Amino acid sequence: MATLWTRGIQVCRALPRLCTAPSVQRRTSVRLMSTEKDNLLVDVDSKTGVATMQMNRPPVNSLNLEFLTSISIALEKLENEKCRGLILTSDVPKIFCAGLDILEMYQPDVERLQVFWRSLQDVWLRLYGSKMATIAAINGHSPAGGCLLATCCDYRIMAPNYTIGLNETQLGIVAPFWFRDTMCGVIGHRETEHALTLGIMYSTEEALNIKLVDKVVPQDKVIPAAQEKMKQYLKIPEVARQLSKDLMRRETVEKLRLRREDDVAAFKNFAVRESVQKSLGMYLEMLKKKSQQKK
Numbered sequence: 001m002a003t004l005w006t007r008g009i010q011v012c013r014a015l016p017r018l019c020t021a022p023s024v025q026r027r028t029s030v031r032l033m034s035t036e037k038d039n040l041l042v043d044v045d046s047k048t049g050v051a052t053m054q055m056n057r058p059p060v061n062s063l064n065l066e067f068l069t070s071i072s073i074a075l076e077k078l079e080n081e082k083c084r085g086l087i088l089t090s091d092v093p094k095i096f097c098a099g100l101d102i103l104e105m106y107q108p109d110v111e112r113l114q115v116f117w118r119s120l121q122d123v124w125l126r127l128y129g130s131k132m133a134t135i136a137a138i139n140g141h142s143p144a145g146g147c148l149l150a151t152c153c154d155y156r157i158m159a160p161n162y163t164i165g166l167n168e169t170q171l172g173i174v175a176p177f178w179f180r181d182t183m184c185g186v187i188g189h190r191e192t193e194h195a196l197t198l199g200i201m202y203s204t205e206e207a208l209n210i211k212l213v214d215k216v217v218p219q220d221k222v223i224p225a226a227q228e229k230m231k232q233y234l235k236i237p238e239v240a241r242q243l244s245k246d247l248m249r250r251e252t253v254e255k256l257r258l259r260r261e262d263d264v265a266a267f268k269n270f271a272v273r274e275s276v277q278k279s280l281g282m283y284l285e286m287l288k289k290k291s292q293q294k295k
């Protein structure tokens, strides 16, 4: 199969319209794309039009600029190819996603910092605003930006004995309004205020109790359960499902679209504060110590 490389993403040339091309329909599952270092594996089931996107950036799937860009491009391609569903999951054992790569925000190059934030905005706009039915198969820990990715999805299935939440305040930083709005849409205003101010990391079981996740299943059943739930979404007439989702989310999406550059400036100005840099440095130090103690 011929391949081409577009900005680090390998795309199968034989799939110009992946959900309808006869050559594709004969196959059950096709690897649509993978990044240069295979950080992102995207397979599309050509029968159902459901893509499975596996994050694979060891050790913890932290979101740096390049990884975010890969995710954003992949989402754009899936949308353009009229994929109907997306299952977002991880290929890294015990980790769904550790959130933003703190090294992008600690002692940053200010130009790159702003591009980094725009790339996160892009991912959010594409995932939260996606026409596809989206399900997070949360097969590992999911702090901060990891929780954001999960809450952008329409439905969340999680394995036991992990943690999920927006823990930003514990790092001395603040989740922006669109993180807040996304969480509010899932667990409501009061629980979000509680979660954000205390930077709570919920256990899987606690997350189920507050409906931050919809379902808990054993580790090896997370992806099969997501595939099963996806069938329910795909049974609904496409336009009705998409318009209903749009009705629920459009205002929130538009809020960021209209304020993107203000949001970038606010992030940059906050990130370069001395007190914030000190907090991030201490947090990184703590993570390193913890990691060394394990070795």
Ligand SMILES: CC/C=C\CCC/C=C/C(=O)SCCNC(=O)CCNC(=O)[C@H](O)C(C)(C)COP(=O)(O)OP(=O)(O)OC[C@H]1O[C@@H](n2cnc3c(N)ncnc32)[C@H](O)[C@@H]1OP(=O)(O)O
Binding pocket: 059, 060, 062, 094, 095, 097, 098, 099, 100, 101, 102, 103, 105, 141, 143, 144, 145, 146, 167, 168, 171, 173, 174, 175, 176, 267, 270, 271, 272, 276, 284, 287, 288, 289, 290, 291, 292, 294
């Ligand atoms: C200025 C900013 C203003 C506003 C921004 C607001 C939005 C911010 C959103 C964010 O997402 S901030 C990131 C928050 N993320 C976290 O707090 C997660 C921190 N990590 C962990 O809790 C754990 O690593 C874990 C994900 C639970 C996994 O634990 P495990 O024991 O499996 O791994 P370990 O801790 O040993 O980590 C391995 C390795 O990875 C490094 N690491 C971990 N997380 C990050 C990260 N988010 N960014 C960069 N690097 C990370 C860790 O230091 C270890 O590195 P080492 O082996 O080289 O020491």
